[in-house]
Amino acid sequence: MKGIQHQLDLAFGENAVTVSRKAIDAGEQNLVLTANTRGAALKVFDGGATETGASKLFGGNLTASVSASVSNTSKAGTDAIHNTLDTNTKLTDLTDVDGNKLGLTAGNVINISGTQNGNAFSASITVKDNSSVSDIMNAMRNLDAFKGATVALDASNGKFVVKGANGQDKDISNLNFNAQKSSTDTTAVASFNKMFGGFTETQKAQDASSDNSLSMQIGANQGQTLAVDINDMGTKALRIQDVDVSTAKGAQSAISVINNAIESVSAERSKLGAYQNRLEHTINNLGTSSENLTASESRIRDVDMAKEMMEFQKNNILSQAAQAMLAQANQQPQGVLQLLR
Incomplete structure (x- = not known):
């Protein structure tokens, strides 16, 4: 009890959530968690019960997880994919955090769609008995919208990671996954679409960043950036x-x-x-x-001006010399004419 209370204090603040025992039958007890200030952030309840709590799309970083020494175990979120997801996980074996399958079977079709720089793109894969999560990733990689980008899976939290290629002008938005019964039957696979249908990804046109920060160029040379x-x-x-x-x-x-x-x-x-x-x-x-x-530009202009002045003086001297020689040449015929008179 003290250990559980200590963990709750660390997670939610001192006495924000308190734990106590409640007898239900002879020899059986329930652990009761009481949220004092912040609402029902988590509960401990019977194994057969269900509870909707805070969750993320792929089940990573749930609000809290506490295990009691009795049969009761806390859960958070039935709307999250199990966080043991990896690239080899079969699509037909996908489950939520409560172990409920997402309903994919062989023959189902998963449609991938979105827009890139305002142009729509799409792809689809047909689920087979041996299809895995990597098939979805490969279908994304084969799209022109993701050429040069990194499409990976973070096995620690079961999240898809999409990072744009360095320096490429690609604005990807509204990335969406939707599954239907078959290529001819558009009936939705409800459980899968509930998990994946609301997933959207927007990749702005900038260099890739490992921590999702904004990268700003602050220098003249490559690599002189500020995140x-x-x-x-x-x-x-x-x-x-x-x-x-x-x-x-x-x-x-x-x-x-x-x-x-x-x-x-x-x-x-x-x-x-x-x-x-x-x-x-x-x-x-x-x-x-x-x-x-x-x-520097002013100095360059000064040098250019001096050069042009030298060129002007040279041309001026050549022009005057030409005129002098022409005048001298004109004087010779005049001398001959004077003799004839």
């Missing part, structure tokens, strides 16, 4: 959306939650301040470089 990322500072991300200070107990329990939120915001502000300092320093450097470039 900028801003974490979600909303009430849900800070876990303060359900804080209740209407009672003394609730206010006391909310102190640690609010304190953690303040620390998170302060850390994010410090990070943004560092970005600002770096960008201001870059702006100053660029200003100096611009002045130096202007001065």
